[in-house]
Amino acid sequence: MPRPDHQPTSESERLAAWGPELLSNGRARFRLWAPDKRAMILELDGAAPVTMERSADGWFSAVADAEPGARYRFRLDDELVVPDPASRAQSGGVHGWSVLIDLTAYRWRSAEWRGRPWEETVIEEVHAGVLGGFPGLAERLPEMAERGVTAIEIMPVAAFAGSRNWGYDGVLPYAVAESYGSPEDFKTLIDRAHDLGLMVFLDVVYNHFGPDGNYLGAYASDFFDADADTPWGGAVAVSREPVRRFFIDNAMMWLDEYRIDGLRFDAVHAIADNAFLDEMAKEVRAAFPDRYIHLVLENEHNDAERLAPDLYDAQWNDDFHNVLHVLLTGEDEGYYAGFADNPTAKLARCLAEGFIYQGETPPGSDHARGTPSGGLSTTRFVSFLQNHDQTGNRAMGERLTVLTDSDRLRAATALLLLMPQIPLLFMGDYEGSHSPFLFFTDFHDDLADAVREGRRGEFASFSAFADPEARERIPDPNAQSTFNTSRPEPGPDAERWRRLYRELLTLRHTQIVPRLASAQGLGVEVLGKGAVTARWRMADSAVLSIAINLGEDGVCFPDVEGETLFELQRAGAPASFRATLAA
Template identity: 70%
Template sequence: MQMRWGPELLGRDRALFRIWAPDAATMQLELQVSGSMAMQPQGDGWFLAEAAAVEGTRYRFRTAEGLAVPDPASRLQDGGAHGWSVLVNPDGYAWQEPGWNGRPWEETVIEEVHAGLLGGFAGVADRLPELAENGVTAIELMPVGAFSGSRNWGYDGVLPYAVAASYGSPDALKALVDRAHSLGLMVFLDVVYNHFGPDGNYLGAYASGFFDRDADTPWGEAVAVTKQPVRRFFIDNALMWLDEYRLDGLRFDAVHAIADDEFLDVMAREIRQRLPGRHIHLMLENEANDSDRLQPDLYDAQWNDDFHNTLHVLLTGETEAYYEGFADDPTQKLARCLAEGFVYQGETPPGSDHPRGKPSGDLPTTRFISFLQNHDQTGNRACGERLTLLAEHERLRAATALLLLSPQIPMIFMGDSVGSHSPFLFFTDFEDELADAVREGRRGEFANFAAFSDEAARQRIPDPNEIATFKNSHPLPGSRVDEWRAFYGRLLSIRHDSIVPRLKNARGLEAQVLGSGAVAALWELGDGAQLAIALNIGKDAVHFPAARGTLLFSLGDAGAPASFRAEIVE
């Protein structure tokens, strides 16, 4: 019999509690009000207990050694990751938009948001009308799984079934999804299935086999998804978000750190089989640029870091860390990215000792999610600066036009469309020795950067645990808010009217270098028309190809620095 993770309300004020604890000789169920009882072993490491319990009951488990632990599949925590798990009725919310089935992938324009910085789930819901009016069609929530403390940038979660209580309740998240659907917006969620955070993960105390001792990730122990209980933990979690919360899609964080393609494929196929009749969109972050995963029955698209990294080099001149592999001839790399998707399709990047990527030129353009900023490349900067501070204004406008009018799926980061100057910093809420280790580890990460090569400079890197680091990361509108908002609105209106209806099955045809920082690209759209774009974010004028179609949008004098042109050729 295949066991499920998490509790189950049985009716008649009773519930069934489960836990996989293969290292434990015995397990106790503790109910905050009525005391404890022995759980019954079921074989293969599973323990069960049926008890009198209702929605809202506080419970936890206790090992034979006396360690009290939360339910790893808890839906809600009272007292944080170290506190009591709370019994939740997954069917208790009254949906207002039960007929919503989503939107086609080609219509997607994503804004990535952090719920904690926007006032929790209710605060995000308040922002939705403005986003919808400006042309965004989907929000992507950074991870919401419960973590240690009250604030975290999202990737230190330890209870992936439980929403962080500081963001709101499960029903508050469902109300956010409901509100989005009423406005025609999709809601995606970033989920982390490659590691757990450093504080509050108790699984190793009673289920050491949950982790792969022969593998590791940059963030902690790798998960053993080859084992059926572990595999079910994550697949059932994905299904919970999509079914119980009616989310429209998931973005799977850093799947290259999972290194099990079979698991990824099984998960995608089961999701699609279990949820027919809905537009469910599955996205990957995959440093391996593995185009094999981007097949019709698997994943819709991958975050294309190559697009971001190439344009970042061209806009800022930075060539350290992320950008080392894009420093050499970035204009040619941009041309390849526009025509074929990935820049690295089997080549070995500078600074690496192994090839990266597989051929991607035959994939539809919508298999690639492009962006100029996101949580990673901004939050992983020492001081979290945005492109509004790092790049020249007019060149950034031209690059933004490329992002929003190219036939790849565009993603913007919260604050982009209002020209925010606010940093997005790495922030946590750890205490004592762990807080010290995170702070010093963070500063040590930048020791090889020229700007932080001395200790005094590294001391100026914000402490992740200071409340000011969190508060300073709120995406406040910039001084040119009206200009940026109107610019995004105009471009997205053009996209929805003139490009989206033709976007299905669009493919790259060619791209050419016109000069340093200048390219021209051509795509065949799904109806046979062509989309032609020319861009110059370099410092010298170039000759754009002769115009030959219906102009969609232009910036500046053709071929001049910070110029852009997009046209449809019938």
């Protein structure tokens, strides 16, 4: 798909674009970058095969009679036919036919929607599959809007093998998963969200492909970097122009064709190419000058430079989650080890400066992590107590509702929702869900065995799973029951949690959000083990003060004379949390 802001200047540039293009008079142009191949056949379901023309740089193209709904694929040789890697829809899964889609057919009801300012953002992360696909998720939107959420962030929807998956095993990034619904179903969901004033963010994966259904290596080995590796296999070679365009144009597609309001880029540290990240952000900014478009990174490098005003709005702040998890549960294995030493001081730094690691080397690591972040606005950080990763990456998928006591979790929830960083909730939080969120897939045969055993092997170094018999109790990712169990159900104290979230989010929208732009930290004081107080200068020069005690011992919070004390206990917050505002 050509970029919205860009008109091709030559025939060769126009042809060197991913995905099909509908032409006039019932015809379409089909394209594929296959530099490893000398010949390629276009197959259209019910029509004669078409020999494609090859350019010197490895692009194949062909024009053929084809209407929207036509099924097509590419034949590499007598043994292998492949789908279009830029297919907008599939018929019969990721190994089946690609489907030609009219990208302009949908008529938007909310055509005037321009989004919302970043400061208003309160995100709820959701998984479309466990919530009933796009239609099922759409039914939940009014309740989300009513409770004060202003944006849903949908875990990846790119087509994957099987009928259920977290989404991070996608292999066709331009096509929505058939089990969730059609492209029109997805647009209907987005339209409904915009009608309700909700932004829609989408999690996209540009650092790897899943293990089943990725055919790119069969005809475009240069798509991958043989000299670089990631936890998921060979790194994508974004330094090569066709690969850059594949991903940048994909980002443009979601924002343009689907009117998505923002993207969360998964694990960009595994891409390891800041020039690519910067180019993508700048193209997006130039393409949509009249809309609020929000770009968020997941980046273990804690790279403050990527959060410059013309690049990315924010980064997921794993540091906040990790240190709060240690304080709430006492766990200190795995990635929590880097936050177990003096977690109170680490929480203080997080509240004051955003990142905890700003150039230091975490315990157990052999390299420094992070850059200084104290000069950034507080809204450059998206913080959370739970999300798909730190819940689903647990062996048994437990939520904090079953890992810590209610009062401490309520205090941490109040901190999350009233501090000036951007809050992210995970589906089920609002109702105090006890349902686990497990890692699930739908692989078969040898791959299913490998994923199951690999999953159990990941936890061999954890004390609770050192015994092989204990590891056998870890749910099989491929079992239907694992997926079914991951649907969030209201917890036993659901109404009390609903009241807490409603009251806290009302306070956030009325008292915090109007003052949030350019908020800066004024300092943090450690009051005792697990107890801190923090202050921020808000946009109108008011001072927001928050005090929290997650420790076992009582502490005295500082005097609040001259300040407006939020009546949080009436909302269900414990006495171990206090928030005040001084004009």
